[in-house]
Amino acid sequence: MRRTALTWALAAATTASLALLSAPEAHATTLYVRTNTALRTSATATAAAVQTVTPGARLRSTGVTRSGYTKVRWHGTTVWVRSKFAKAGFGSRSLNRLQSHGKVAVLKVRHAFPRIKRIGGWRSWSNYSSDHRSGRAVDFMVPSWSRAKGKKLGNAVARYMIKNRKKLHVHYVIWRQRIWTTADRKWRHMPNRGSANANHMNHVHVSFSNG
Numbered sequence: 001m002r003r004t005a006l007t008w009a010l011a012a013a014t015t016a017s018l019a020l021l022s023a024p025e026a027h028a029t030t031l032y033v034r035t036n037t038a039l040r041t042s043a044t045a046t047a048a049a050v051q052t053v054t055p056g057a058r059l060r061s062t063g064v065t066r067s068g069y070t071k072v073r074w075h076g077t078t079v080w081v082r083s084k085f086a087k088a089g090f091g092s093r094s095l096n097r098l099q100s101h102g103k104v105a106v107l108k109v110r111h112a113f114p115r116i117k118r119i120g121g122w123r124s125w126s127n128y129s130s131d132h133r134s135g136r137a138v139d140f141m142v143p144s145w146s147r148a149k150g151k152k153l154g155n156a157v158a159r160y161m162i163k164n165r166k167k168l169h170v171h172y173v174i175w176r177q178r179i180w181t182t183a184d185r186k187w188r189h190m191p192n193r194g195s196a197n198a199n200h201m202n203h204v205h206v207s208f209s210n211g
């Protein structure tokens, strides 16, 4: 009896594993939209557009590609998106290892602030918090940060994060030795950590909630 039950259980487990392997979900990957682009009813530019998606939008790939398009799930159906405009990879380990909220924010900032070119995400070390190590934090490096135009740009990125804090799941923002948290909702001065980088003079740090 025990043997029969065990055999049955093993058989069931094997069947379940096979089902999992062959299910489309096994290949499902999150794709991140890079530019404004249409979701179409078939894999051609002349097919009807059912929706336009914007940078940072997330799509679930079915793993099926055709003629430069990828088939994605969309509200209980499937549609097609240009493969080069909806990709999983971010081109660096630091960004690839970010959690989803950070990845979305990277694409939003790249789109809204094209002057922000250098962006760091995950890294194995941090003196002050686990946010970078957990893939929950992004550093937006500000060009010309010591000059008026750099300050203006960093201010704009920080303001953008605060304004869109709910949509982007922002936990806190650090910029120019000040921290703004969603709990406080105001800027607070931070102690001097000894360098322009450690004091966040040259970059806007944003931590996101998990997810």
Ligand SMILES: [Zn+2]
Pocket (backbone or CB within 6 Å): 132, 137, 138, 139, 205, 206
């Ligand atoms: Zn940081």
